[in-house]
Amino acid sequence: MSTILKAVNLKKYYGKEPNITKALDGVTMEVEQGEFVAIIGTSGSGKSTLLNMIGGLDVPTSGSVVIRGKEIGKMNDEQLTIFRRRNIGFIFQDYNLVPILNAYQNIILPIELDGNKVDRGYVDEIIHFLHLEERLSNLPANMSGGQQQRVAIARALAAKPAIILADEPTGNLDSKTSQDVLRLLKVSCQQFNQTLVMITHNPEIALMADCMIRIEDGHIVETAKEKMMAGGMGNAEK
Numbered sequence: 001m002s003t004i005l006k007a008v009n010l011k012k013y014y015g016k017e018p019n020i021t022k023a024l025d026g027v028t029m030e031v032e033q034g035e036f037v038a039i040i041g042t043s044g045s046g047k048s049t050l051l052n053m054i055g056g057l058d059v060p061t062s063g064s065v066v067i068r069g070k071e072i073g074k075m076n077d078e079q080l081t082i083f084r085r086r087n088i089g090f091i092f093q094d095y096n097l098v099p100i101l102n103a104y105q106n107i108i109l110p111i112e113l114d115g116n117k118v119d120r121g122y123v124d125e126i127i128h129f130l131h132l133e134e135r136l137s138n139l140p141a142n143m144s145g146g147q148q149q150r151v152a153i154a155r156a157l158a159a160k161p162a163i164i165l166a167d168e169p170t171g172n173l174d175s176k177t178s179q180d181v182l183r184l185l186k187v188s189c190q191q192f193n194q195t196l197v198m199i200t201h202n203p204e205i206a207l208m209a210d211c212m213i214r215i216e217d218g219h220i221v222e223t224a225k226e227k228m229m230a231g232g233m234g235n236a237e238k
């Protein structure tokens with residue numbers, strides 16, 4: 001297995017002493033290609049901050065992030081934007097859909113921005129799997145939280161990125177839909193050898209991962225690499 005993503009001594013500080021917030025305070029981690037990593041931790045522990053840093057959406061105070069052998073901190077804005085679009089699918093905690101685009105336009109936006117042809121059959125499959133057929137012409141404002149979340153998941157998968165970074169992707173879904181979404185992510189990751197880093201509050205989901213990282217106060221306090229129970233995504237059903 002090869003390392004696809006590496007973070008070294010990442011720090012993100014907000015404000016100044018004495019009111020400094022150390023959102024991340026020296027996080028070092030490595031993710032193998034094809035691995036499913038679950039990040040858990042209490043609210044405010046730094047999970048979203050970490051995901052934003054490893055996805056190159058925010059600049060760390062110090063430390064480095066290497067994805068597919070490239071240090072993203074050394075790229076300029078344009079290089080980083082293109083690199084992100086080609087390699088990373090984001091599922092944000094607050095969805096981040098474009099308000100003036102309908103569901104379908106949101107789903108295919110990253111593909112179109114990259115000047116690629118939409119794989120209509122594949123996109124339709126995702127739409128069908130996420131039960132979004134009836135919502136395709138809706139604007140985000142006219143969708144429920146769960147529907148917007150499913151559009152955000154479809155958008156992240158549509159471009160078949162090497163890495164999927166997901167921030168509570170099932171946070172707004174009922175347990176049946178959460179299971180469906182997990183199954184979809186699992187199938188997608190196996191089909192395209194994708195790497196999945198997912199923040200979750202759901203212990204059952206965390207236990208399905210190949211690796212579980214627990215964050216508290218901006219530090220990794222626990223890394224569980226061994227499978228804690230059967231059904232880890234990377235190796236199950238192989």
Ligand SMILES: Nc1ncnc2c1ncn2[C@@H]1O[C@H](COP(=O)(O)OP(=O)(O)OP(=O)(O)O)[C@@H](O)[C@H]1O
Nearest residue numbers: 014021022023041042043044045046047048049050
């Ligand atoms: N832009 C910002 N300015 C100042 N402080 C921030 C900023 N963004 C995050 N923080 C602080 O950094 C810490 C970590 O925030 P983060 O959003 O990463 O937590 P989280 O683990 O994702 O929480 P949750 O589970 O509630 O989503 C928190 O104390 C938060 O208040």
Ligand SMILES: [Mg+2]
Nearest residue numbers: 047048049093
């Ligand atoms: Mg968060």
